Amino acid sequence: MTDDTENRTTHFGFTDIPESEKAGRVHGIFTNVAGKYDIMNDVKSGGVHRLWKDAMMDWLAPRDGQRLLDVAGGTGDVAFRFLKRAPGATAVVCDLTESMLIEGRQRAEAEALAGSLDWIVGDAMHLPFEDASFDRYTISFGIRNVTRIDEALSEAYRVLKPGGRLMVLEFSQLPNPMMQKAYDLYSFNVIPRMGQMIAGDRDSYQYLVESIRKFPDQDTFAAMICNAGFEQVKYRNLTMGVAALHSGWKI
Numbered sequence: 001m002t003d004d005t006e007n008r009t010t011h012f013g014f015t016d017i018p019e020s021e022k023a024g025r026v027h028g029i030f031t032n033v034a035g036k037y038d039i040m041n042d043v044k045s046g047g048v049h050r051l052w053k054d055a056m057m058d059w060l061a062p063r064d065g066q067r068l069l070d071v072a073g074g075t076g077d078v079a080f081r082f083l084k085r086a087p088g089a090t091a092v093v094c095d096l097t098e099s100m101l102i103e104g105r106q107r108a109e110a111e112a113l114a115g116s117l118d119w120i121v122g123d124a125m126h127l128p129f130e131d132a133s134f135d136r137y138t139i140s141f142g143i144r145n146v147t148r149i150d151e152a153l154s155e156a157y158r159v160l161k162p163g164g165r166l167m168v169l170e171f172s173q174l175p176n177p178m179m180q181k182a183y184d185l186y187s188f189n190v191i192p193r194m195g196q197m198i199a200g201d202r203d204s205y206q207y208l209v210e211s212i213r214k215f216p217d218q219d220t221f222a223a224m225i226c227n228a229g230f231e232q233v234k235y236r237n238l239t240m241g242v243a244a245l246h247s248g249w250k251i
């Protein structure tokens with residue numbers, strides 16, 4: 001990543017591209033996969049992403065009366081879980097890609113959750129919300145797609161009320177190098193092929209696995225959350241570090 005403001009580049013998977021192009025490319029990918037996103041999530045993780053999202057809710061402990069902002073919320077998995085655990089809460093799902101939100105809104109209607117939910121198109125780096133307007137901020141498998149992660153974390157801090165909490169679920173790094181190697185073999189060889197077979201789209205899934213490898217490790221990401229102003233920053237590994245949950249508080 002270069003630091004010259006005019007010509008800054010960033011990574012798009014393993015390719016370096018101008019920063020100004022990344023959001024458009026990410027939007028293109030999720031527009032392509034939206035219709036098959038939920039089924040692909042189950043197939044490529046063997047359903048394990050559901051357990052990780054449940055673990056996120058266990059740690060987050062939703063309460064009635066809370067207002068959740070789920071950024072990069074896609075088809076609504078995290079917001080639905082939050083509202084099922086706290087039926088007296090409300091949630092806003094914000095995402096860059098309208099097609100993902102459209103899928104989510106249809107699911108919300110089917111699950112009779114539509115009344116407690118709003119769906120807003122927006123960018124994690126420039127959230128269309130007032131300062132101090134949410135009790136909880138979640139982002140699940142979204143932050144690694146954001147062009148400038150530090151800006152997304154600052155925005156999370158801004159929109160949370162004092163006493164509010166951030167929780168991030170993201171793919172991470174396995175501390176054991178042998179396990180990491182086995183996991184890389186699976187993800188680089190199997191997931192793009194599955195993407196081709198199920199969604200007819202190998203390139204999008206190639207990007208997904210590359211973007212996972214480019215995301216900072218658990219400690220580096222925890223330090224970025226602290227830098228954004230959050231306190232009591234902690235993380236928990238899931239499935240030996242294939243994914244991790246990070247938590248921080250705005251005190």
Ligand SMILES: C[S@@+](CC[C@H](N)C(=O)[O-])C[C@H]1O[C@@H](n2cnc3c(N)ncnc32)[C@H](O)[C@@H]1O
Pocket residue numbers: 023026027030071072073074075076077078094095096097100122123124125139140141142145146147
């Ligand atoms: C892998 S999906 C995750 C969806 C959902 N949170 C889940 O856990 O199943 C990533 C989502 O991040 C969204 N996204 C990527 N960059 C974003 C940004 N800068 N701001 C908001 N959403 C973004 C994409 O449109 C996509 O819906």
